[in-house]
Amino acid sequence: MIGEVYTQLEKIRDFFYGLAEVRDRLREAGVTWPKPLPEAEVGTVRVKIGLPAMLRRGVIMDVTNVEQAQIAEEAGAVGVMVLDKLPYDVRKAGGVARMADVKVIEEVMSHITIPVSAKVRIGHYYEAVILQEIGVDLIDESEVLTPVDEQHHINKWAFAVPFVNGCRELCEALRRISEGASMIRSKGEAGTGNVSEAVKHFKALYGAIEELSAALRAGDEEKIRDYARRCQAPIELTALTARLGRLPVVTFAAGGIATPADAALMMWLGADGIFVGSGIFKSQDPRERAEAIVLATAYWDDPEKVVEAQRMVSEKSAMMGIDIKTLKPEELLQVRGV
Amino acid sequence: MKAGVLALQGDVEEHIQAFKKAAQELGISIEVIQVKKPQDLKEIATLAIPGGESTTIGALAKRTGLLDALRDAIKEGLPTLGTCAGAIFLAKEVRDSVVGETKQPILGLMDIAVVRNAFGRQRESFEVDLQVGELGTVRAVFIRAPAFIKAWGDARLAAPLKHPELGQIYAAAFQGHMVATAFHPELSTTVVHKYMLNLAKK
Numbered sequence: 001m002i003g004e005v006y007t008q009l010e011k012i013r014d015f016f017y018g019l020a021e022v023r024d025r026l027r028e029a030g031v032t033w034p035k036p037l038p039e040a041e042v043g044t045v046r047v048k049i050g051l052p053a054m055l056r057r058g059v060i061m062d063v064t065n066v067e068q069a070q071i072a073e074e075a076g077a078v079g080v081m082v083l084d085k086l087p088y089d090v091r092k093a094g095g096v097a098r099m100a101d102v103k104v105i106e107e108v109m110s111h112i113t114i115p116v117s118a119k120v121r122i123g124h125y126y127e128a129v130i131l132q133e134i135g136v137d138l139i140d141e142s143e144v145l146t147p148v149d150e151q152h153h154i155n156k157w158a159f160a161v162p163f164v165n166g167c168r169e170l171c172e173a174l175r176r177i178s179e180g181a182s183m184i185r186s187k188g189e190a191g192t193g194n195v196s197e198a199v200k201h202f203k204a205l206y207g208a209i210e211e212l213s214a215a216l217r218a219g220d221e222e223k224i225r226d227y228a229r230r231c232q233a234p235i236e237l238t239a240l241t242a243r244l245g246r247l248p249v250v251t252f253a254a255g256g257i258a259t260p261a262d263a264a265l266m267m268w269l270g271a272d273g274i275f276v277g278s279g280i281f282k283s284q285d286p287r288e289r290a291e292a293i294v295l296a297t298a299y300w301d302d303p304e305k306v307v308e309a310q311r312m313v314s315e316k317s318a319m320m321g322i323d324i325k326t327l328k329p330e331e332l333l334q335v336r337g338v
Numbered sequence: 339m340k341a342g343v344l345a346l347q348g349d350v351e352e353h354i355q356a357f358k359k360a361a362q363e364l365g366i367s368i369e370v371i372q373v374k375k376p377q378d379l380k381e382i383a384t385l386a387i388p389g390g391e392s393t394t395i396g397a398l399a400k401r402t403g404l405l406d407a408l409r410d411a412i413k414e415g416l417p418t419l420g421t422c423a424g425a426i427f428l429a430k431e432v433r434d435s436v437v438g439e440t441k442q443p444i445l446g447l448m449d450i451a452v453v454r455n456a457f458g459r460q461r462e463s464f465e466v467d468l469q470v471g472e473l474g475t476v477r478a479v480f481i482r483a484p485a486f487i488k489a490w491g492d493a494r495l496a497a498p499l500k501h502p503e504l505g506q507i508y509a510a511a512f513q514g515h516m517v518a519t520a521f522h523p524e525l526s527t528t529v530v531h532k533y534m535l536n537l538a539k540k
Contacts, residue, residue: 040464040480047463050481050525053349054389054422076397078347078390113434113454114391115482137460137482160461298346298398299374305402 043160051115051138051162052183052250055079055273059263059294060117060252062086062277064100069108069116072280075290079115079138081275082108087144087191088278088319091331097145099127106134117164122337123149132161138183140164143336144190144277153337156180166254168201170208172338173247174233184247186271187334188255191278193321195262197334198255202269205251212242246270255334258283258319260296260309267300284317339538342382344408345372346398348390348423349524353531356524357386360531368535376407384417384538386531387424389481389522392432392454395423396443409445417515417537419530425511425518426452426484448518449491450511456485456504456520468521470510471496473529478509478521485520486511 041047058078063069069080084100085093099120109116115137120127122141131139139161141154153176156163162182167173173184186205188198208227215223216239228238240248253266254275263274274297280286292312299305329335341361343353354370361368373379387395399405412418412428420428427444431451434440440454457463460482468478478497485507489495495508497519509520515537523530 040466042462042464044465046465046479046525047481050479050522051460051463053352053525054391054481056349056351056390057345057347058391058394073393074397076394078394109459110436113437113440114393115460132461135459135461162460294394295398295401298394299402302374 048160048162048182049249052164055115055252056250057267057273057298059274059276059290059297061280061290062275063108063281065104066107066111068281068286069112071287072290073112073114075287076294077114077290078273079117080108080112081117081119081140081277083119083144086278086281087333088193088282089191090144091191091322091333097121099124099131099145102130102134105131105136109135119145120154121145122147123152123154125154128154128159128163132159136161138162138164140185141181141337142166143187143333147336150337153179156182164252166334166337167205168334169204170212170241171231171233173205173251174228174231174237174241177247177249178234178237181249183250183252185252185254185275186266188253188257189324189327190255190333191322192256192324192327193258193279193282193319194324195256195258195265197324198253198257198266199269201255201334202253202266202271205247206270209241209245209247212238213245216242256321257293258321259289259315260292260306260313263293264296264300264306264309267297273297279319282319283313285313289313289317339366339368339384339535340382341368341370341535341538342373342378342385343370344385344387344395344424345374346390346402346404347394348388349522350388352522352524353386353388353421356528356531357535360528360535363528364532364535366535366539374404375402376404379407379411379416382416384534385412385419386524386534387418387420387427388524389422389424392423392426392444393440393442395427400443405443405445409447412445412447412516415515417534418517419534420448420516420518421522421524421530422481422483422520425486425520426454428516428518429486431488448511448513448516449489449493450486450495450513450518451488452484452486452520453504453507454484455482456501456507457483465526468497468499468509470519470530471512473533476523476529477526478519478523479525480509480521483509483520485509486518
């Protein structure tokens, strides 16, 4: 009896070794991964931080369907972010907010030519695997959705697709970059139409970088080392940030941007580009507003053009907005995942 | 000498750095300016149109009157480099691999046909060592890159690649004072920017 079980086990073992051999042969023949060229390297760091670099001075817009995605593309967006619900509606709806419908994401991908992003819950490795598998261009590990892991974010080095993560200050940004984020955005307070938190986050980010840069110029390496230790971030990354005087990856503003003036303000504060969430499709004039925000982002340093952009929209049509002071602490999205 | 980078959208800073580094290697002094208004074009000896989203760059250029000014300046002989989105912007024929015909505003100056997003999505973006005509071997970074499939008139294709579906395609094109690359030289090399500065000196 024992002998028979042993024989069966040996058969199973042989079967799996056989499978492994087939897999290796296919891999050698280049069948498992659709490489465009045999000698080409996909998913390299240069390629992963390269995409966000191409999005600079651009606007990425939240959309929930193909029609909205097409409006965004026509208005000059550099990308869209597909969600199940806009952050404003996530707030209203309550419950657990998850990754968008795969079918909707795929439909959007087949109708527009600009990059398509989608959000996954913080720590949800498998939502990210699914998005990579269907071919999403950029993954946002976002506090707007309900986090699934209170302790850990996704290990983003394991993916060929670049990730964007939110931050409220420099320590958080450095931790996300050390986990493999290719792009950083401010958390702001999504779905409020109130840009005040994004402003706070950008000032905190650049204030800390300026202090570190000053320390480096003064030769105070101890301060850099202490800061890195306190942040639980790699010293090399902290020192690089101090030397550059900015984060080593592209940094976008997000959270509450609702008008062209909001977008121009965030660019003036040092943002490389803009995410607009509920601000466009929760307004009465989404087409004009989308175009105007694109114009104000590209020409933020030209007041004449920002005025032109601001004239394209009416304050009466802007999204209503929520004052952050009226939100209960448990209703804040920005505190999720540190 | 002044070099310009079209600064509506895209990786403008990377091109500014590449121009500065190229000038340093050539031992010439240059100033690099951001081109955002028609009058900026009068100051510069060479122009780079960066990578980014060609639809965004086109829409903005059309809105601000820069489209016609750019076309005139390049027609009059301004040495111009277009990388990725910039190459799409320069080409006469543009098609997208997913949605087919596009109505996006373009300059339409180079006698080349371009397929947008020819290699697939970001997941399929790649880097590879590539022979780019007389410029030699460069490490070429392709990000949701286009491919050149045809040239006519004075345009000449370079940097051939075998594409699994499109067959023989090309990643660079030269036409007089215009250069187009499907990849991003600004991310990995200065040879292309040096070539542009040499064109500008003539």
